[in-house]
Amino acid sequence: MDVHNAFLHGDLSEEVYMKLPPGFHSDKPGQGKVQINVLIYVDDLIISGNDSAALTAFKNYLSSCFHMKDLGVSKYFLGIEVARNSESIFLCQRKYTLDIISEIGLLGAKPANVPMEQNHKLSSSTSPFFTKVEQYRRLVGRLIYLAFTRPNLAYAVHILSQFLHEPRQDHWDAALRVVRYLKNNSVQGIILRAVSDLNISGWCDSDWASCPLTRRSVSG
Known part of the structure; x- marks a missing residue:
């Protein structure tokens, strides 16, 4: 309403x-x-x-x-698109995703297969500081909101959010890689099924002492 x-x-x-x-x-x-x-x-x-x-x-x-x-019936709300049938409700942010890609200027860029490199060294980067701090913060903020229907971005967003105060060029490049990853499938989202047991399934892949700063597990 x-x-x-x-x-x-x-x-x-x-x-x-x-x-x-x-x-x-x-x-x-x-x-x-x-x-x-x-x-x-x-x-x-x-x-x-x-x-x-x-x-x-x-x-x-x-x-x-x-x-x-x-x-x-709700079809679009705060950038979230809603599609439904008798079996499920599908939530995605296709237009919001395309707006991010367009704003950054990567509509013609080559898509990335994964949002972030596996053995990145972003925490210990010594690359030059990224001067457009507000641009970095805006992009990461939009990615945080996008993760609402794209939980596969959670780890990358978690890492990028650590450098909002003083981002470096490596951090900006990593954020751009996430945007290029979005080009692979801009319509990915979440399905809420009408019939569900409501049980939460989880798993853990502990990466012992992988954080170079705290020597603690990042995922576990």
């Missing part, structure tokens, strides 16, 4: 507060209970829940309080 708010274009002198609509109260979800979740970003809302009638009543109540527009 999209809220048409005039107060977004000026300063408020009034007290602003929110209260639950009649018949609603905050509670922990449990079996047989109606649950409604509201995600709010400025004047845009995503509303979900386990009871369609309750969702309709809730949206009608909000519409009676504010000038709102129901945009229907």
Whole structure:
């Protein structure tokens, strides 16, 4: 839902507060209970829940309080694209990914097979300092947000984030390699299946004392 708010274009002198609509109260979800979740970003809302009638009543109540527009089933929100069928929901950031590649100027560059070299020495780099610090921070920040639907970027982003204060040329080159890796598959994302046992499967590959600075394991 999209809220048409005039107060977004000026300063408020009034007290602003929110209260639950009649018949609603905050509670922990449990079996047989109606649950409604509201995600709010400025004047845009995503509303979900386990009871369609309750969702309709809730949206009608909000519409009676504010000038709102129901945009229907969520398809795009904050750079995240949503596709669905009866079996699953697919989340990806294809346009956001292409925007990153275009902004850096690597649309014509050769794709990389992996986001980061296996035995990199970024922590001990002595290359010249990268002078465009804000550009480095912006790129890494965008990659952090992209990792929401691309968990395969987690390790590379974790490494690059360590040098936000004083990045060197090697760190910038490594960040560009991640961008070239994105060219391999810009539509990769996460599938949320309708039927799932909700069990989390994890694994560990400890790399004993691999960090050259702390001599500790990075992945384990």
